[in-house]
Amino acid sequence: MTDLSPEVLKQLDELEYHLEQGDLPFVRRQCERVKAIVGDHPRLNALIREVAEREQLLSVGASPPPEVHALRCPRCHISLHPKSPDTALISCPSCSSPVDISGSKAVLVEEGIQVKRARHEPLGPLRLGMVGRFGGKIFEVCGRIRYASVIREWDEEDHLYTIDTWSYDEWILVGEGKEYLFIEEDEEGYFGYEKIVPNLPKAPPQSGGYISLFREHPEQRIEEMGTARIVHIEGEFSWLPRSGDRVRYAEYSFNSKRYCIEAGLSGEEDSEEIGEVEFFEGTPLSLLEVATAFSLKDIIAEEDSRLERVGELKGWSWLFFLSSLFLLLLLTSSLASSPSVVAQGSQRLENLGPAGVILGPFELTRKGEIYKMKLSVHIPDNSGAYGQVELLGEDKAPLATVEGDFWRESGYEDGEHWSESETDASLLFKLEEPGRYYARLSSELERPISGNLTYEVFRGERLSRYYLLGLILTLLYGISIRRSSSPNPVYIIAALAAGIAAIVLFIQEHSED
Amino acid sequence: MNAMQFKCESCGALLSPSHRFSKLVSCQYCGSTSIISYSGSDPNGQRAALVELPSILQVGSDVKIQNILYGVLGQVRFKYEDGHWDEWLLSNESTRMWLQEDDGLFTLFKKEAIRSALPSFEEVKVGSIITVNDRQVFITEKERAVVAGSFGQLTEALSPGERCDFFDGNWDGRTVSIERWRDELYLSLGSDVNRKDIVIATGL
Numbered sequence: 001m002t003d004l005s006p007e008v009l010k011q012l013d014e015l016e017y018h019l020e021q022g023d024l025p026f027v028r029r030q031c032e033r034v035k036a037i038v039g040d041h042p043r044l045n046a047l048i049r050e051v052a053e054r055e056q057l058l059s060v061g062a063s064p065p066p067e068v069h070a071l072r073c074p075r076c077h078i079s080l081h082p083k084s085p086d087t088a089l090i091s092c093p094s095c096s097s098p099v100d101i102s103g104s105k106a107v108l109v110e111e112g113i114q115v116k117r118a119r120h121e122p123l124g125p126l127r128l129g130m131v132g133r134f135g136g137k138i139f140e141v142c143g144r145i146r147y148a149s150v151i152r153e154w155d156e157e158d159h160l161y162t163i164d165t166w167s168y169d170e171w172i173l174v175g176e177g178k179e180y181l182f183i184e185e186d187e188e189g190y191f192g193y194e195k196i197v198p199n200l201p202k203a204p205p206q207s208g209g210y211i212s213l214f215r216e217h218p219e220q221r222i223e224e225m226g227t228a229r230i231v232h233i234e235g236e237f238s239w240l241p242r243s244g245d246r247v248r249y250a251e252y253s254f255n256s257k258r259y260c261i262e263a264g265l266s267g268e269e270d271s272e273e274i275g276e277v278e279f280f281e282g283t284p285l286s287l288l289e290v291a292t293a294f295s296l297k298d299i300i301a302e303e304d305s306r307l308e309r310v311g312e313l314k315g316w317s318w319l320f321f322l323s324s325l326f327l328l329l330l331l332t333s334s335l336a337s338s339p340s341v342v343a344q345g346s347q348r349l350e351n352l353g354p355a356g357v358i359l360g361p362f363e364l365t366r367k368g369e370i371y372k373m374k375l376s377v378h379i380p381d382n383s384g385a386y387g388q389v390e391l392l393g394e395d396k397a398p399l400a401t402v403e404g405d406f407w408r409e410s411g412y413e414d415g416e417h418w419s420e421s422e423t424d425a426s427l428l429f430k431l432e433e434p435g436r437y438y439a440r441l442s443s444e445l446e447r448p449i450s451g452n453l454t455y456e457v458f459r460g461e462r463l464s465r466y467y468l469l470g471l472i473l474t475l476l477y478g479i480s481i482r483r484s485s486s487p488n489p490v491y492i493i494a495a496l497a498a499g500i501a502a503i504v505l506f507i508q509e510h511s512e513d
Numbered sequence: 514m515n516a517m518q519f520k521c522e523s524c525g526a527l528l529s530p531s532h533r534f535s536k537l538v539s540c541q542y543c544g545s546t547s548i549i550s551y552s553g554s555d556p557n558g559q560r561a562a563l564v565e566l567p568s569i570l571q572v573g574s575d576v577k578i579q580n581i582l583y584g585v586l587g588q589v590r591f592k593y594e595d596g597h598w599d600e601w602l603l604s605n606e607s608t609r610m611w612l613q614e615d616d617g618l619f620t621l622f623k624k625e626a627i628r629s630a631l632p633s634f635e636e637v638k639v640g641s642i643i644t645v646n647d648r649q650v651f652i653t654e655k656e657r658a659v660v661a662g663s664f665g666q667l668t669e670a671l672s673p674g675e676r677c678d679f680f681d682g683n684w685d686g687r688t689v690s691i692e693r694w695r696d697e698l699y700l701s702l703g704s705d706v707n708r709k710d711i712v713i714a715t716g717l
Contacts, residue, residue: 018666023664023665023666025572025664026572026573026664026665026666029571029573030573069522069547069548070521070522070523070545070546070547070548071545071546071547071548072545079523079544079545079546080546081544081546082546088596088597101548102592102596102597105548106548174617175617177569177617177708178568178614178616178617179617179618179708180616180617180618195616195618197683197686197687197688197705198683198686199683199685199686201651201653201682201683202651203640238596238597238616239595239596239616240594240595240596263639263640273638273639274638274639274640275639275654276595276639276653276654277639277640277651277652277653277654278653279683
């Protein structure tokens with residue numbers, strides 16, 4: 001027998017005191033620890049025996065026997081298998097009914113409220129039971145709550161709050177040390193939220209404006225606020241969420257973090273009485289981060305490849321800006337230049353008939369250049385005429401035609417003079433073959449009128465509207481590629497084609513034999 | 514069949530929970546889960562049995578929080594409409610503190626004397642601000658809870674089912690808790706404790 005140190009003796013005194021107080025498990029555990037250090041000792045062994053006897057006595061007689069119930073869904077009677085004794089609410093994997101197991105029996109939380117599960121499938125790859133690693137800690141996905149929300153969202157362009165409806169999932173993840181992580185998932189992505197205690201707490205405002213939860217942060221615009229309602233619950237929870245429960249919330253961002261104030265609303269449907277206010281700090285999570293946390297290899301590979309493609313496409317965005325610059329130069333030059341008349345002729349209408357009159361010849365010399373042939377008519381008010389000009393080759397064969405039913409109307413209405421007319425038409429053409437050309441003017445009149453039919457051929461026409469269109473397209477897509485996380489390859493090809501077409505037009509316009 | 518064995522209601526096989534206060538036990542034969550409810554009596558007939566929940570703390574162990582060593586003397590579990598939380602009584606030679614464990618979050622509370630009049634429990638509204646010892650406290654929660662059970666040494670006898678009304682609030686980044694026991698108000702000022710700052714001490 002070894003002598004016990006004064007510290008151990010003092011501890012045995014304390015344990016004997018606790019034994020008399022009835023703290024049997026505590027005394028038993030402490031005795032085991034003391035025994036592991038000092039070994040057998042009569043006083044210690046007596047204490048251990050005493051604890052064992054008292055526990056045995058209690059286990060056979062003093063406490064009434066426990067009640068045991070099979071844990072089954074009260075609605076469909078399928079066995080329920082909660083993962084944690086901490087679970088207060090579990091949704092039935094078969095009929096989705098929420099079941100309260102916080103008491104001694106399984107009780108349906110509500111009858112028939114749960115909306116069909118098919119309508120609330122998860123939005124992404126997260127599923128109950130998945131295990132992932134966040135910030136070096138291991139978490140299990142234990143629950144999911146689908147909220148349907150009416151939100152007021154700040155519109156930066158119009159400087160007002162717009163109202164919309166939105167739905168999102170809140171995934172409840174429980175860590176090894178029982179710590180909670182809330183992942184919010186909607187169509188736009190993921191946010192990982194943790195509870196915080198701010199030094200400037202406040203209830204979620206209902207009227208927008210600016211807010212800060214921390215004295216050291218400047219106030220920020222409330223980006224989103226609204227009321228969300230639980231429409232679906234699945235998994236396990238240590239509290240009792242119910243379909244129909246409402247929360248009012250407001251969110252703002254600062255320093256790449258999202259801050260959220262959430263207030264549970266209690267009481268009647270239209271009541272705004274607050275039951276509890278909680279504060280959260282959120283960090284944006286990309287799909288790749290979520291997939292990596294849960295080792296979702298297929299999604300990681302898909303995301304890697306998508307991001308690689310996006311990176312490659314973004315690498316080509318300089319081409320769009322270069323094209324835009326080039327098109328801008330073309331547009332400026334085309335707007336600044338004025339086309340010159342290379343041929344023209346005129347005839348009195350009364351001298352023309354359907355057979356017409358051939359005028360010319362005139363020389364067109366620049367192969368591949370864009371020319372414009374214009375036909376115009378000068379006729380009196382309230383009259384009309386059909387006019388036509390044909391471009392003829394040296395052999396008098398027709399090559400191109402400009403025609404039109406021209407008219408001029410005017411009169412008085414309510415004492416005011418009005419006038420409307422359509423008196424010219426034109427055609428752009430590319431000169432295939434330099435040489436001598438003729439123009440045949442012809443006309444048909446409903447009634448004899450006096451007037452002139454004139455044709456003009458212009459050189460140096462630039463296609464400014466096409467340049468403008470090309471410029472807008474390439475610029476817009478260049479910007480969208482830089483900003484978008486998933487640029488659409490079809491649009492990129494279209495924009496590139498627009499740029500290339502503009503360049504080809506320019507080359508054709510300026511090429512000379 | 515001894516007192517720690519029960520029959521599975523689905524297949525009749527014997528269930529042997531590893532812990533005498535386990536709440537849920539799975540049948541190793543048919544896989545069904547059974548829910549066990551105890552009478553609530555403890556050896557003294559005063560304290561409710563506690564379901565063993567996963568926690569890093571254990572009554573009888575020593576724990577270092579922010580480098581200060583405490584003995585974990587006792588545990589009280591409170592239950593309210595939306596769930597439950599645990600409070601652990603910590604003590605060392607110089608002080609006595611309560612460590613609240615709620616959904617994996619830890620808050621270390623120290624009791625403080627109430628030096629000014631407080632509004633009644635019924636008057637306090639969540640989302641409002643009240644003055645507590647010259648501090649402007651934003652009220653975040655107001656609930657009625659009951660003692661679900663207790664274990665180990667406690668500063669006073671707490672009976673299962675005993676009512677405790679409370680309202681919690683925030684002040685300057687800290688948690689303020691005001692509890693009403695037997696018509697007496699008690700004020701505690703809490704600080705968040707990061708899980709990594711809680712170290713279970715080994716050895717005596």
